[in-house]
Amino acid sequence: MTPYFEHHVFFCLNRRDPGDRPSCANCGSEKMQEYAKKRVKQAGLAGPGKVRINKAGCLDRCEEGPVIVIYPQGTWYTYVDETDIDEIVESHLAGGKIVERLLIDKPDTKPAG
Incomplete structure (x- = not known):
């Protein structure tokens, strides 16, 4: 099933x-x-089948915030300012590339075993 x-x-x-x-x-x-909502609209990314920016109540990652989560991937980011939001919009939402420096859950880089 394709996400909305x-x-x-x-x-x-x-x-x-x-x-x-x-x-x-x-x-x-x-x-x-x-x-973010404004930037997504300006980039032509808003709408069904594309990107939706929503408000949420507590996402329970308070000590790591401010936070956003992007579904369906389940990617968690923190951010500081508009520059960080621009990077998330341009890299992740428009380009499909994770913004590693803003990730809350960093990939485990330790070798297995």
Whole structure:
């Protein structure tokens, strides 16, 4: 079965009170989600069969945030600013190439055994 979207991107927008666990909204995730949505549209990537940028509640990776997850691949990224979002849009969403430096789950490079 073919997924409805080639890439379905979820931005954690959860906000917590200061002193609780870290929260993505306190790291600017709302602004970055809107920016990503705009960039995807500008690149002609938005729409059915292509890319969808969505808001999400807590994705439970608070200490690694702010975070996004891209499905159906299940690729988890963290980011700092618009430059990082641009790289994810251009490399991953448009070009199909993982942005290794922003991955939360780095591939295991240790030899087996």
